[in-house]
Amino acid sequence: xxxxxxxxxxxKKLLSIYFTAGYPNLNxxxxxxxxxxxxxxxxxxxxxxxxxxxxxxPTIQASSTEALKNGMTTExxxxxxxxVRKTVSIPLIIMGYFNPMLQYGVEAFCKKCQEIGIDGxxxxxxxxxxxxEQYKSTFEKYGLINVFLITPQTSKERIKFIDSxxxxxxxxxxxxxxxxxxxxxxxxxxxxxKRIADMQLNNPQIVGFGINNNDTFTQATTYAKGAIIGSAFxxxxxxxxxxxxxxxxxxxxx
Amino acid sequence: MNYNINExxxxxxxxxxxxxxxxxxNVEELRQNYLNIMAEPSFKAEFDQxxxxxxxxxxxxxxxxxxxxxxNTKIYLKxxxxxxxxxxxxxxxxxxxxxxxRLGKNRIIAETGAGQHGVATATVCALMGIECIVYMGxxxxxRQAPNVARMKMLGATVIPATSGSKTLKDAxxxxxxxxxxxxxxxxxxxxxxxxPHPYPDMVAKFQAVVSEEIKFQLKDKEGTxxxxxxxxxxxxxxxxxxxxxxxxxxxxxxxxxxxxxxxxVDSGESAATSVLGKEGIIHxxxxxxxxxxxxxxxxPYSISAGLDYPGVGPMHAxxxxxxxxEFISITDDQAMQAGxxxxxxxxxxxxxxxxxxxxxFEQKTFKPNDxxxxxxxxxxxxxxxxxxxYFKI
Ligand SMILES: Cc1ncc(COP(=O)(O)O)c(C=O)c1O
Numbered sequence: 268x269x270x271x272x273x274x275x276x277x278x279k280k281l282l283s284i285y286f287t288a289g290y291p292n293l294n295x296x297x298x299x300x301x302x303x304x305x306x307x308x309x310x311x312x313x314x315x316x317x318x319x320x321x322x323x324x325p326t327i328q329a330s331s332t333e334a335l336k337n338g339m340t341t342e343x344x345x346x347x348x349x350x351v352r353k354t355v356s357i358p359l360i361i362m363g364y365f366n367p368m369l370q371y372g373v374e375a376f377c378k379k380c381q382e383i384g385i386d387g388x389x390x391x392x393x394x395x396x397x398x399x400e401q402y403k404s405t406f407e408k409y410g411l412i413n414v415f416l417i418t419p420q421t422s423k424e425r426i427k428f429i430d431s432x433x434x435x436x437x438x439x440x441x442x443x444x445x446x447x448x449x450x451x452x453x454x455x456x457x458x459x460x461k462r463i464a465d466m467q468l469n470n471p472q473i474v475g476f477g478i479n480n481n482d483t484f485t486q487a488t489t490y491a492k493g494a495i496i497g498s499a500f501x502x503x504x505x506x507x508x509x510x511x512x513x514x515x516x517x518x519x520x521x
Numbered sequence: 522m523n524y525n526i527n528e529x530x531x532x533x534x535x536x537x538x539x540x541x542x543x544x545x546x547n548v549e550e551l552r553q554n555y556l557n558i559m560a561e562p563s564f565k566a567e568f569d570q571x572x573x574x575x576x577x578x579x580x581x582x583x584x585x586x587x588x589x590x591x592x593n594t595k596i597y598l599k600x601x602x603x604x605x606x607x608x609x610x611x612x613x614x615x616x617x618x619x620x621x622x623r624l625g626k627n628r629i630i631a632e633t634g635a636g637q638h639g640v641a642t643a644t645v646c647a648l649m650g651i652e653c654i655v656y657m658g659x660x661x662x663x664r665q666a667p668n669v670a671r672m673k674m675l676g677a678t679v680i681p682a683t684s685g686s687k688t689l690k691d692a693x694x695x696x697x698x699x700x701x702x703x704x705x706x707x708x709x710x711x712x713x714x715x716x717p718h719p720y721p722d723m724v725a726k727f728q729a730v731v732s733e734e735i736k737f738q739l740k741d742k743e744g745t746x747x748x749x750x751x752x753x754x755x756x757x758x759x760x761x762x763x764x765x766x767x768x769x770x771x772x773x774x775x776x777x778x779x780x781x782x783x784x785x786v787d788s789g790e791s792a793a794t795s796v797l798g799k800e801g802i803i804h805x806x807x808x809x810x811x812x813x814x815x816x817x818x819x820x821p822y823s824i825s826a827g828l829d830y831p832g833v834g835p836m837h838a839x840x841x842x843x844x845x846x847e848f849i850s851i852t853d854d855q856a857m858q859a860g861x862x863x864x865x866x867x868x869x870x871x872x873x874x875x876x877x878x879x880x881x882f883e884q885k886t887f888k889p890n891d892x893x894x895x896x897x898x899x900x901x902x903x904x905x906x907x908x909x910x911y912f913k914i
Contacts, residue, residue: 317817318818318819319685319690319691319694320694321541321694321805322543322698328684329684332685341815341816342815364802365802366802366803366818367816367817368816369801370799370812370814370815371815391541391542392540392802393539394537394545395542397539416541417542418704420545420546421546425545443543444702445701
């Protein structure tokens, strides 16, 4: 069974962390992953930086620009992750935009992911229908779970369709917003979380975008299986480097 | 061969809608409605009326006698420079503002490079009394100050794009992010035949009025609707798409697309996407774009801010790949000389974008009887400072 599915079967609320590979320093990738696992994080999204990250706010944009300046490439990331499974056992997901994968070759990319022990991919700008028609069989051949997003604007029928073609979890975008908003969650979000929970979907949901502390983590996981923190963690890395990761995680989990 | 878009939103291998799920409802709403709305008689009537009374269409098709003598061929200029706001861009913004109104949107966002599309958008928003926000790269704001002032006078809010390379591609990213953040009340008026389907097709259809007019104007002057050549510069590709549109499937009419070579295609400072680009995805569209081997989008260079885009629209990627259009690259220097030549021979100061299209006459020989139509996409007022600096006037 894929590590993601195993993790989703555990009887607990999951904390997943996103970080941009190559930031703050080119070779921090492995240290960050290992420290995250030691701190009790359940799942990690490794961001493959892109020059034009459309769905991201200023924090992730800036970390991506910096990571590219530091020399991060698809090839470099795969090299850094070559032996990651010797020390890390939690699910690892690569999150990135489609163009760098397309240039690497989608099949070659998936194959490499399997060799390394990557469990899934999140590609915000790979549309559901294109995935279904052109890439599904390749992803499945290499044992990769493709994670789809839903938003407060996604229609009920489309959510059901996305649920029907998912085989891990659904990435529930918390609000109509790019990443990194820190407005907190109000009734609108709570109602949306409830509405989705009431749909009794086959795939559990993990909430992302705008989770930045214990409050928002708790609110999100009241209804959903877990939550993903990205921008807030990157800010922590900018201010504290890679050595105080545990402090950040324990402040979220309490 | 059919060069129009197919029902899935592709021109051959190019196009589609590679967008994050956050944009899906907006883009889908537009996709489901744009053709029906454009077919409504009331929409057509309003669009035609505004193009006539407000924009000043039809724009003249002018026989350039002295330029024709110099190059020993028959050159006609399609005078989009005489449109209100000085370029073809307004054909599209008029269409899209009417579209936005019918979709019930009350907030407009746009991206701009040189500021021409920003001005054309601010203009139609003022005309309709709709809020207008224009994203513009911080660097472009500094080098296109008069257009920034025009947008502000027209009531638009100009927001600097400070991410990435701080130019057109980043302004486009910021506009897309704004749309993600405001999915319900906002319409995004894209300025060229780029972006996710249905934008390339919708913008091409609004610009198609250009070739519709060329047909009857040429019939009147030459007894035929069909020129031998249509020449247009290509940034994203909207003036070219408009000038080609009704000739796409008539292969007797040869199409020439002119890209900005900048300091030279091999200089590292160029915007000649067909030469330097590879297939990939930019701003939601599968097309040709300039990128690193690793798939990172690179920054183009041209003296003309309107041609300074690292991609081309999917229609043009298809015209290139199939060989339907001939692609020619013109350097900064060649364009500037061609622009000055038009001033001296015809008394018309062209936009520097347009000067690239005119640069073709030094590079390619036409027959004396060839009828060559050039899309004179814009006037040079906005570029005066550039011309002054270049020629030390
Ligand atoms: C006068 C003029 N021509 C051409 C262009 C290039 O755009 P497109 O290729 O979409 O026509 C611009 C863009 O700003 C312009 O202002």
